[in-house]
Amino acid sequence: MILTLTMNPSLDISYPLKHLVINNVNRIDDAKKTAGGKGLNVARVIQMAQKPVIATGLLGGHIGQYIQDELAKDSIAHQFLSINQESRHCIAILHDSAQTEILESGPTINQQDQQAFKQHFANLIAQADVVTMSGSLPKGIAANYYAQLIDIANKQHKKVLLDCSGQALKEALQHHEKPYLIKPNHEELGLLVNKTIDATNVEQISDILLHAPELQAIPLIIVSLGQYGALARYQQQIWRVSIPRINVINPVGSGDATLAGLAIALSEQSTLPTLLKRAMVFGMLNALEAKTGAINLAHYDALFKQIEVNLYPSPHHVSG
Ligand code: ATP
Numbered sequence: 001m002i003l004t005l006t007m008n009p010s011l012d013i014s015y016p017l018k019h020l021v022i023n024n025v026n027r028i029d030d031a032k033k034t035a036g037g038k039g040l041n042v043a044r045v046i047q048m049a050q051k052p053v054i055a056t057g058l059l060g061g062h063i064g065q066y067i068q069d070e071l072a073k074d075s076i077a078h079q080f081l082s083i084n085q086e087s088r089h090c091i092a093i094l095h096d097s098a099q100t101e102i103l104e105s106g107p108t109i110n111q112q113d114q115q116a117f118k119q120h121f122a123n124l125i126a127q128a129d130v131v132t133m134s135g136s137l138p139k140g141i142a143a144n145y146y147a148q149l150i151d152i153a154n155k156q157h158k159k160v161l162l163d164c165s166g167q168a169l170k171e172a173l174q175h176h177e178k179p180y181l182i183k184p185n186h187e188e189l190g191l192l193v194n195k196t197i198d199a200t201n202v203e204q205i206s207d208i209l210l211h212a213p214e215l216q217a218i219p220l221i222i223v224s225l226g227q228y229g230a231l232a233r234y235q236q237q238i239w240r241v242s243i244p245r246i247n248v249i250n251p252v253g254s255g256d257a258t259l260a261g262l263a264i265a266l267s268e269q270s271t272l273p274t275l276l277k278r279a280m281v282f283g284m285l286n287a288l289e290a291k292t293g294a295i296n297l298a299h300y301d302a303l304f305k306q307i308e309v310n311l312y313p314s315p316h317h318v319s320g
Contacts, residue, residue, distance in 0.1 A: 002046055002263045003128040005121075005149070006039030006057035008106045008138040009080075010090040011066055012292075020095040035070040036090055038134035038163065041256035041293025042263070045282060047076045048295050051264050054079055056124055058117060058138070060107060061086030081120045083113050108140035122152050129267040132259055133179075134163045143167040147175035154178075159266055163259050165191060173214045181220040181266070183259055189223050199225045202240060206312055209233035222279060224258055226251065229307075232276055237311060241276045244306040246284055253293040257286035273309040280307050 014032045035044075043055035055076055059067055060083035067087060071078045088106035092099055125131055131153050133146050146168050153160045154177045162172055162179035165188040172179060173192075186205065190197040193212045197204060205223055208215070210233065215221060221233045229243040261282030265275035281303045285295035 001052040001054060001128050002267055003125055003131045004039045004043040004046070004053060004055050004263075005131065005133045006037040006043075006055065006135060007109075007141065007145075008088065008136060009035065009037035009040055009057055009059060009064075009067055010088045010104070010106070011063050011070075012036030013089060013091045015091065015093045017093060017095040020093055020100065033066070033070075035067045035074075036292075038253075038256050039132065040067075040071070040076075041253045042132050042134055042260045043071075043076050043078075044074060044293045045257045045260035045286065045295050046264060047074065049260065049264060049282075049297060051267070053077065054124065054128070056080055056121065058083050058107075058109065058113065059087050060084060063087040063089065079120075079124060081113070081117045083107060083109065106138050109138050110140060114141060114145070118148065118152060121149055122156075125153055125156055125158050128158055130159045130161060130180075130263050132161045132163065132263050134256065134259060136164065136166075137168055144171040144175065147172045147177070150175065150179055151177045161259055161263055161266070163255065170214075173218065178217050178219075180218075181222065181262060182218055183222045183224060183255065183262065185224050185226070185255060199228050202231060202312060205231050206233075206238045209238060210236065222258070222262065222276070224255055224283065226254070229280060230258075230276065231312070232272075234272055239272070239276060240310050240312040241280055242308045242310075243280050243284060244303070246288060246303075248287045250290050250292065251287040254283040254286045256293050257295060258283035276309050277304055277307045 012034050015028045017026055043053050046053040055078040057080055059080040064087040085107035088104035091102040137145055150160050159180035161181045163183045186197045186199040193208055209221055223231045230241040232239040258279045261279040265278045281300055284303050
């Protein structure tokens, strides 16, 4: 079973409008309300791939109940810790070929709930093979909270896949217990090492993966590069993953789908090239759908065959 963690879930509301009229009334006929948050996207994709998953994290109030009802409709098993505050709304207004987002920061989590969740998490991971941790932490929780949860998971010998950015990622990498895998995109990697990274500069990314001190103790790193595929580092070797061109419908959530593919591959002990291919296929399958964090497995085999995984530089490459 894969456990997916979402510490600050939201009820995502999308308002499609032809034009957004400022300082006046905008009426919407077809508002959509869905369970949101990066970890819930991961859980939805794993469920759509028909693999066992449990979604966990913190939920509260009427909005929390609505989110649980939405998860139940999608047959996503979930065991959230209930908190005594309302979970948040996030609003996306789709207008004039643009997207304007209004994101509530959500509840401030007190010490008691933080402690209670650690116990809840420790109980749940006993049943899991791997754990995904995605997204930002809610207010009130220190940036080293993921690091504390990684301690608990590592004690039970469960692999943690961490997909977060900024201070939470920095703290997790500085901590003595490490996640098994991180999946930054090129911008998140750049923030981590204080460099501007070009997604097409394989040499630069490879150099960072092999030499940045904060990355060396992480067994597996996948740098996802959108349409350019990915670059991975495992045991001092760099792997370049090349993907075909596709007709993208909506790439939002492709990183979450990629994490879902990685979690499934790790839980099924896939070989490294297969793991990398599965991860890329899941990201692409999400980009082919209009809905964020959704895949259609019918296209899986055709895409899988078109992905190439090669050592970088190629073993036949002669430098100088
Ligand atoms: P998000 O934050 O939107 O979830 P991300 O920045 O974490 O995404 P990306 O690197 O954009 O992640 O995408 C993850 C994977 O999804 C890519 O490695 C690739 O396999 C697939 N993908 C994303 N965008 C595209 C695209 N435009 N064309 C083809 N594949 C894509």
